[in-house]
Amino acid sequence: NLGHSYSLFLFVIPPVLANLQVDFYKSTCPQAESIVQQVVKNEFSRDPSITAAFLRMHFHDCFVRGCGASILIDSAKKNSSEKIASPNQTVRGYEVIDKAKKSLEDTCSTTVSCADIITLAARDAIALAGGPNYTVPTGRRDGLVSNPDDVNLPGPGISVSGALQFFKAKGIDLNEMVTLLGAHTVGFARCFFFSNRLSNFRGSGVPDPSMDPTLVAKLNKTCAPNVSATVFLDHNTFFSFDNKFYNQILLKRGILQLDQELALDNSTASTVSGFASNGIRFQNNFAKAMVKLGSIEVLVGKAGEIRNNCRVFNPAN
Structure with missing residues (x-):
């Protein structure tokens, strides 16, 4: 129980999500979702505005090159990342994703993607705020590109x-x-x-x-x-x-x-x-x-990678 009363909405996952699976980590990291949930719960008890932060992060991530956690990459000396793009300069909550990732790496190394962490964190924060608690399919892989020039999002004054x-x-x-x-x-x-x-x-x-x-x-x-x-x-x-x-x-x-x-x-x-x-x-x-949003242009299977650190791409082999 996440501390609020809420309804559990069940619905058939549309075919577009066939490459993602509910309980994707059941055998490889059975505690994955509960680990993310606990980190989010701890943060929510300190700062309930984290729900809005995770919703915004999830939207800004999925609308640029799909839900691949490209928004989490830090800029390097030679390469700027999506974080510096104007619409993303007020996105926050990165340190909470870091906490979840560290706990997951301690439990089951190089298994759970940063993209799935964002999706799960948004879902859990919504439930904590009294919203629906729903099942999300997982199995996303992390993207290999984060370019500020790719960030093109609708502004608040648009029709x-x-x-x-x-x-x-x-x-x-x-x-x-x-x-x-x-x-x-x-x-x-x-x-x-x-x-x-x-x-x-x-x-x-x-x-x-x-x-x-x-x-x-x-x-x-x-x-x-x-x-x-x-x-x-x-x-x-x-x-x-x-x-x-x-x-x-x-x-x-x-x-x-x-x-x-x-x-x-x-x-x-x-x-x-x-x-x-x-x-x-x-x-x-x-x-x-939200389930549909989380399925936008996802990488699955052998595509992309599972980052060791959500802020940096894995070193090239």
């Missing part, structure tokens, strides 16, 4: 249709995109990502009319003195993984422009309303969407 192009390129459809953006229920953002909405929206000289004026006034008190300040994307239950994010954006209380447009765009409004009124439906769909 729904613009964001969809990024998701569709990874095999994720519109409803799955709306579902995955529900991760913002535990997220937060720095003011500079949305400050244009508070006073000079699109050069108009006034705030974004799609934002509740009371919220504008509140955010200006936080953001005007310091554009690097952070605010929660869900103002009420910011450490709980629930469906309240969707209720917020229906009330024009979305912080990021993309989030607010989910409730306003004809293509996504009905999905938002459905999730706002049915939290179980959202959690069930989120579990399925």
